[in-house]
Amino acid sequence: MHPAPSIIAFTVLSGLGFGLLGFLGLGKPDVSGFTAFVFFFIGFGLAISGLISSTFHLGNPQRALKAFSQWRTSWLSREGWLSVATLIVMGIYAIGIIFFHTRFAILGILGALLCLATVFATSMIYTQIKTVPRWNHWSTPVLFLLYSITGGALLSGQVWIAEPLFLLLGAAQLVFWMFGDNLFADSGSNMGTATGLGSLGKVRLFEGPHSGGNYLTREMVHVVGRKHAVKLRVISVFCLALLPWAIFTFFNFGHAWALLAVILHLIGAFVSRWLFFAQAEHTVGLYYGAR
Amino acid sequence: MTQLPTSTEKKLGLVIDLDTCVGCHACVVSCKGWNTENYGAPLSDQNAYGADPTGTFLNRVHSFEVQPERGAAQTIHFPKSCLHCEDAPCVTVCPTGASYKRVEDGIVLVNETDCIGCGLCAWACPYGAREMDQKEGVMKKCTLCVDRIYNENLPEEDRQPACVRTCPAGARHFGDLGDETSDVSKLVAERGGIDLMPEQGTKPVNKYLPPRPKDEAAIDVLAPFLEPVAEEATGFLGWLDRTLEKL
Numbered sequence: 403m404h405p406a407p408s409i410i411a412f413t414v415l416s417g418l419g420f421g422l423l424g425f426l427g428l429g430k431p432d433v434s435g436f437t438a439f440v441f442f443f444i445g446f447g448l449a450i451s452g453l454i455s456s457t458f459h460l461g462n463p464q465r466a467l468k469a470f471s472q473w474r475t476s477w478l479s480r481e482g483w484l485s486v487a488t489l490i491v492m493g494i495y496a497i498g499i500i501f502f503h504t505r506f507a508i509l510g511i512l513g514a515l516l517c518l519a520t521v522f523a524t525s526m527i528y529t530q531i532k533t534v535p536r537w538n539h540w541s542t543p544v545l546f547l548l549y550s551i552t553g554g555a556l557l558s559g560q561v562w563i564a565e566p567l568f569l570l571l572g573a574a575q576l577v578f579w580m581f582g583d584n585l586f587a588d589s590g591s592n593m594g595t596a597t598g599l600g601s602l603g604k605v606r607l608f609e610g611p612h613s614g615g616n617y618l619t620r621e622m623v624h625v626v627g628r629k630h631a632v633k634l635r636v637i638s639v640f641c642l643a644l645l646p647w648a649i650f651t652f653f654n655f656g657h658a659w660a661l662l663a664v665i666l667h668l669i670g671a672f673v674s675r676w677l678f679f680a681q682a683e684h685t686v687g688l689y690y691g692a693r
Numbered sequence: 694m695t696q697l698p699t700s701t702e703k704k705l706g707l708v709i710d711l712d713t714c715v716g717c718h719a720c721v722v723s724c725k726g727w728n729t730e731n732y733g734a735p736l737s738d739q740n741a742y743g744a745d746p747t748g749t750f751l752n753r754v755h756s757f758e759v760q761p762e763r764g765a766a767q768t769i770h771f772p773k774s775c776l777h778c779e780d781a782p783c784v785t786v787c788p789t790g791a792s793y794k795r796v797e798d799g800i801v802l803v804n805e806t807d808c809i810g811c812g813l814c815a816w817a818c819p820y821g822a823r824e825m826d827q828k829e830g831v832m833k834k835c836t837l838c839v840d841r842i843y844n845e846n847l848p849e850e851d852r853q854p855a856c857v858r859t860c861p862a863g864a865r866h867f868g869d870l871g872d873e874t875s876d877v878s879k880l881v882a883e884r885g886g887i888d889l890m891p892e893q894g895t896k897p898v899n900k901y902l903p904p905r906p907k908d909e910a911a912i913d914v915l916a917p918f919l920e921p922v923a924e925e926a927t928g929f930l931g932w933l934d935r936t937l938e939k940l
Contacts, residue, residue, distance in 0.1 A: 461810020
């Protein structure tokens with residue numbers, strides 16, 4: 403699949419933002435006044451900029467409000483509703499903390515649950531796509547939630563929980579990468595079933611429908627950059643998990659070190675999300691003799 | 694509404710005969726011709742006369758080679774367009790309700806004034822039947838020429854999809870696949886019509902007729918008499934052969 407920058411930014415930034423808002427909803431850290439304002443500003447800023455960047459992927463963003471109508475069947479629509487509900491609940495909660503030094507605990511817990519639900523809905527947009535076997539697996543929501551909670555723990559300064567989460571996230575990401583590499587083959591779809599000619603013999607593409615590219619090949623048969631996948635996986639896991647973990651374990655905790663950990667974690671998350679798209683193989687590739 | 698109907702009154706669709714298709718791409722051209730100036734936004738091209746032309750098509754013809762375990766390989770031309778699936782995954786993922794499956798005839802359509810161009814339906818389709826128009830930013834797909842098949846302004850013989858009407862080989866057939874007595878249903882039963890990627894669970898309405906088995910080369914009764922007579926070269930050629938062998 404084409405790793406569109408708008409969607410990578412959407413999933414990474416909104417995941418981080420909702421992760422941070424979730425921790426703030428639980429009162430971790432228990433701040434108020436201007437400090438709380440800074441925390442909530444970062445949380446809302448990440449979540450909202452992620453949501454806005456998702457609209458850059460649309461062909462007709464001026465009609466984006468229509469996307470709220472089909473929540474009965476569409477995970478994209480559900481994600482829209484949940485993100486708006488989360489922002490409203492957390493907004494009221496934030497106003498209480500920042501301006502009135504009052505923490506509405508129940509509202510905060512509700513907001514934290516909505517944060518998780520929003521990230522889950524985001525992950526289901528991809529998980530539901532049966533045509534991409536690598537995504538169509540329970541590990542996708544698990545990973546999206548792990549990314550969000552780990553990033554949230556990091557940004558909210560909850561080092562005691564961030565440290566084990568870094569190791570868990572790094573390990574889970576590695577395991578699911580290796581696992582995911584076999585999912586397309588296991589799905590049972592191949593050029594034989596795609597053309598229905600598999601019972602006659604071995605099928606290969608003799609001639610494509612046209613000599614150039616088209617929307618389908620650009621959007622869903624993206625193979626550029628896959629050859630560096632292994633190196634990128636290593637870079638990602640180091641930046642995402644191992645280096646931030648080492649910073650908190652071996653160096654004194656301070657704002658400069660924490661900022662470095664956040665930047666490394668962000669780089670790792672972006673690389674990993676790039677791979678999430680670039681390595682996703684769509685069944686339509688079978689009609690083009692590619693994966 | 695993106696909830697799929699539990700059943701449709703008709704299942705209009707295409708039956709494509711892979712035995713007959715000659716790969717001339719006439720259906721591709723007639724499809725583009727009709728649909729660029731009728732239902733919905735035109736099918737735009739980008740850089741049409743440049744070095745890297747690209748454009749929106751609702752129907753494309755791929756060519757495959759099938760190599761059986763023994764015997765010669767076979768070339769099969771393979772037209773592909775929307776299969777108007779009963780369990781259309783493209784419809785349920787649509788966030789705006791722009792994609793829908795019609796209860797009256799089962800045709801899957803896009804209401805372009807509601808489409809935000811998110812592309813999720815194209816991701817959900819296993820077959821690559823939907824293409825985002827790069828100029829309009831809306832999703833385009835085969836309409837089964839819904840503006841031809843019910844169009845009383847057209848002569849009756851033209852009230853079928855443009856691709857079917859134009860096919861010079863008679864490789865494309867249009868009809869109600871929900872009606873067991875229809876010509877297309879009989880054709881599918883007779884020829885063992887197949888679904889593409891049944892493992893995806895989409896229940897496509899369109900069917901493909903597999904190529905008929907090739908004839909085995911007939912045994913020629915005179916063939917034994919045409920065996921080469923002289924196994925060993927004699928005379929000058931024999932001497933040459935032996936001499937060259939020694940070198």
